[in-house]
Amino acid sequence: MPTVMLRKFEKVCAIIEKYGNDPAKLIPILQEVQHEYRYLPEEVMIFVATTLGMSPAKVFGVASFYAHFALQPKGKHVVRLCDGTACHVKGSDGILQALYKKLGVDAQKATTPDMLFTVETVACLGACGIAPVMVINDVVYSQVTPERAVALVEEIAMQEGAGHVSA
Amino acid sequence: MDQVKYVHIDGRPVPIEGEKNLLDLIRKTGIEIPTFCYVSELSVYGACRMCMVEIEGRGLQTSCSTPPEEGLKVRTNTESVRQIRKVALELILANHERECTTCVKSTSCKLQDLSKKLGVDKVRFRSIQKPVPLDDGNPSIVRNPNKCILCGDCVRMCEEVQGIGAIDFAYRGHDVVVQPAFGKSLDDVQCVYCGQCTRVCPTGALTPKSEIDVVCKALQDPKKTVVVQIAPAVRVALGESFGYQAGELTTGQIVAALKMMGFRKVFDTCFSADLTILEEGNEFIKRLSSDLPLPMFTSCCPSWVKYVEQHHPDLIPHLSTCRSPQQMFGSMAKNVFAPELGIKKEDMVVVSIMPCTAKKFEAKRPEFVTDGAVDVDHVITTQELAQMINEHGIQFRGLKPESLDMPMGFKTGAGVIFGNTGGVMEATLRYVYEKVEKKTLENPDFHEVRGEAGIREAEVQLAGKTYKLAVIHSLANAKAIMAKIKSGEKKYHFIEFMACPAGCINGAGQPVSFDPGYRRNRTKGLYEADKMLQLHKSQDNPYLKELYAATLGEVGGVKAHHLLHTHYKARRRMKGKSMVIVDSKADDKLEVRVCVGTSCYLRGSQDLLHHLARHVADKGLQGQVQVKATFCFEKCDKGPTIKIGDKKISHCNMAQATAALDQAIEARLAGV
Structure with missing residues (x-):
């Protein structure tokens, strides 16, 4: 069996080839590459720049411009909290602070050291009617309260057997 | 017949004569429009918002990104224009590290200049920027992100004119910064140190790295004999720092100032440029009659050499093995002149005055260390020389001219024109012609290789054969030509490359100029300096003849090779993890x-x-x-x-x- 890293590298090569080494396709290439690695490692971005004949500074410029692209490895479970206008006025900041406190993370250091959780805010999820909205992985939770958000995270941590969260 | 179209600017009709944008049209009428992000040789960016004007029916618009159209009614000085420019400038200033009194760019800073001109006398907004460390680990350029105003001039210069892309914007909104990839330092990426970013930077965010302190220290050391060489382009630009016109020759005053500061001997890089021509011309003739690769590329420009090493390692054998005039000078000074003076080369300090930031990098290349002693110890730019003259309290304008020292201060006009695009090519032709044709070249001027275009082609007849030549400046043009050479679309015998637009006279170490005619005037200054000399061909330099007879032996011989030639290496573009x-x-x-x-x-x-x-x-x-x-x-x-x-x-x-x-x-x- 080839290793996971080899499989990922071969996938990256296939993605670049699929787009014909076209620099104009940088964004879809980065999207698919991120899907493989769950973030964009520096060395992989340099490789992408090399294969597209672009400067690495430009590739990094694009990757760092879009919030969609992650420059750091993300946790196994990604918690996205909406902080758009509707959610904000309905108290999303309180939820965010509760999650930060619970998981010991912040806006700069968004991932727990055990790589289990990443907490992010998004500008709007387009579901203002059920504000405040939170998405964990791909599951949407409506009218979230700080207590409920913390309970959901604790539940996942329990399933993962990570006791530290409840500490 | 086409009718002349007009735009009304402040109530007066102004004819449209091919201007790309309103900004150029307005400037034509004698009204100065402030800008940071508009540099005529770069693409239009429209970010700094300083060039706002009011257009009837359209409101406030940036004049740089508005094409002139028949019938537009433009006002450049309404109250709202005045207010919005001042507020925009105030906002830019809020995040700028305003340490003006201690900034190297002080008095040549566009931000400072416009703040004064627009009458911004206070900044009401608080900075949201956290101070970050300087990026100064390389020999040539200091990057101070705290002074960056995000105009992007450096980014576009590096990508559009130089084809390198070493720096770019990263992140978004209030987090935006200009930086090398992944926030690395300039010495870890593919920067070639041409410094053109520092030339267009309107603030002190990108500046040439200073070596003034080490030079002054050497001058005060009684054990050291400090000799100095002056590059060709310096003499037509230094004067600009003291109120002279661009292109005015001030060689005599420069020599006087250097002597006053304590330099023991003041020599001329044009002397070693003559030496380069003999070696390089000879190499070219040898290549024509052997299986060594053609076209031959010049190797005087250190940014160009680094670019080839990084981006075209397969074409390294095309680079002339000749060291640049700067390095030939250093080698001659330490290995030939020092013994003549009766001093050890360890006790000699060689300083260069260069129009160039990359020469600082070149002098530190490990290839240019002979028997444990570096050939050129310190390189200061034209800007730094002006600064040193000021620090020493020397009244440059009142100086009586003095003459360069012999023998390495003696040159022919061929060595002088090295500072212009096409100059190295022309100087080489003056030598190669006589050598191959075996007769005197009556008129030394080769007008066919002169000019301003970034890619120029010419042909020359030598002994009944036609040879194809090209003269290239700016590395984006070099990139284009290299692709054509590799594909076989273009074939040449000899190509001159210079990284800076218009050549060394527009190097990043030259005084900052806002005068649109400065390049032409500096170029003209060098061609006139050639005309004023009695000798125009390097092979006629009597001191070179003496040098070869007494020390070097044959042109291109073993000793000449040891002291005057070098080698190159493939070079990684970027440091990164595996x-x-x-x-x-x-x-x-x-x-x-x-x-x-x-x-x-x-x-x-x-x-x-x-x-x-x-x-x-x-x-x-x-x-x-x-x-x-x-x-x-x-x-x-x-x-x-x-x-x-x-x-x-x-x-x-x-x-x-x-x-x-x-x-x-x-x-x-x-x-x-």
Whole structure:
């Protein structure tokens, strides 16, 4: 069996080839590459720049411009909290602070050291009617309260057997 | 017949005469429109918002990004225009590190200049920027992000004019910064140190790195004999710092000032430029009659050389092996002149005054150390010389001219025109013509290689044969020509390359100029300086004849080669981590590294990598072997290159790679 890293590298090569080494396709290439690695490692971005004949500074410029692209490895479970206008006025900041406190993370250091959780805010999820909205992985939770958000995270941590969260 | 179209500017009709935008049209009428992000040689960006004007029916618009149209009614000085410019400037200033009194850019800073001109007398907004450290680990350029106003002039210069892209915008909104990829430092990326970014930077965010302190210290050291060389382009630009017109020759005053500061001997780089011509011209003739690669590329410009080493390692053999005039001078000063003066070369300090930031990098290349002593100790730019003159309290304008010292201060006009695009080519032709035709060249001017265009082609007849020449400036043009040479679309015999637009006279070390005519005037100044000298051909320099007769022997001979020639190396563009493809945690693991840098990638290293990784996996060797994709072993001309353990294999193919890997594994097993 080839290793996971080899499989990922071969996938990256296939993605670049699929787009014909076209620099104009940088964004879809980065999207698919991120899907493989769950973030964009520096060395992989340099490789992408090399294969597209672009400067690495430009590739990094694009990757760092879009919030969609992650420059750091993300946790196994990604918690996205909406902080758009509707959610904000309905108290999303309180939820965010509760999650930060619970998981010991912040806006700069968004991932727990055990790589289990990443907490992010998004500008709007387009579901203002059920504000405040939170998405964990791909599951949407409506009218979230700080207590409920913390309970959901604790539940996942329990399933993962990570006791530290409840500490 | 086309009718002349008009735009009304402040109530007056102004004819549109091919202007690309309203800004140029307005400036034509004698009204200065403030800008930071508009540089006529770069693309329009429209970010700084300083060039706002009011257009009837359209409101406030940026004049740089508005094309002139018939009937537009433009007002450049309404109250709202005035207010919005001032507020925009105030906002820019809020995040700018306003340490003006101690900034090297003070008095030549566009931000300072416009703040004064627009009457911004207070900044009401608080800075939201956190101070970050300087990026000054390289020999040429200091990057101070705290002074960056995000106009992007450097980014567009580096990408559009130089084709390098070493720096770019990163992040978004209030987090935006201009930086090398991944926030690395300039010496870890593909920057060629041309410094053109510092030339267009309107603030002190990008500046040439100063060596004034070490030079002053050397001048005060009684044990040291400090000699100095002045590059051609310096003499037509230094005066600008003291109120002279661009192009005005101030060689005599420069010599006087240097003598007053304590330089023991003041020499001329034009002397060693003459020397370069003999060696390079001779090399060209030799290449024409041998199987050495053609076209020959000039090698005087250190940014160009670094660019070839990084981006076209396969064409390194085309670079002339001649050292640049700066380095030839250093080598001659320390190895020939020092003994003549009766001093040890360790006690001699060679200082260069250059129009260039990359010359600082060149002087520090390890190739230019002879027997433990560097050939050129310190390089200061024209800007730094002006600063030193001021620090010493020397009243430059009142100085009585003095003459350069002999013998290395004596030059022909061929050495002087080196500072212009086409100058090295023309000087070489003046030598090669006489050498090949074996007759006197009556008129030394080769107007066909002069000019302003970034790519110029010419032909020359020598002994009944036609030779194709090209003169290139700006590295984006070099990039285009290199692609055509590689594809076979273009064939030449000799090409001159200079990284800076218009050549050394527009180097990044020259005084900052806002005068649109400065380039032409400096160019003209050098051609006139050639005309004013009695000799125009390097081979007529009597002191060179003496030098060869007494010391160097033959042109292109063994001794000349040792002291005046050099070699180049493939150079990685970027420092970066490797990509682990097959991992092993074992302490004694066998490391297999495959280069996926550009040159090796283009030669199929990706397939090698797949193959080796699969081979390791198929044989179940994951525990013992680690396979990594790495960036550049600096063997690009011999790629694809792999490394198994300590063994490097160039020109590697699948069979070789497999065999070497199997062999390495067997050896390990046998060892256990």
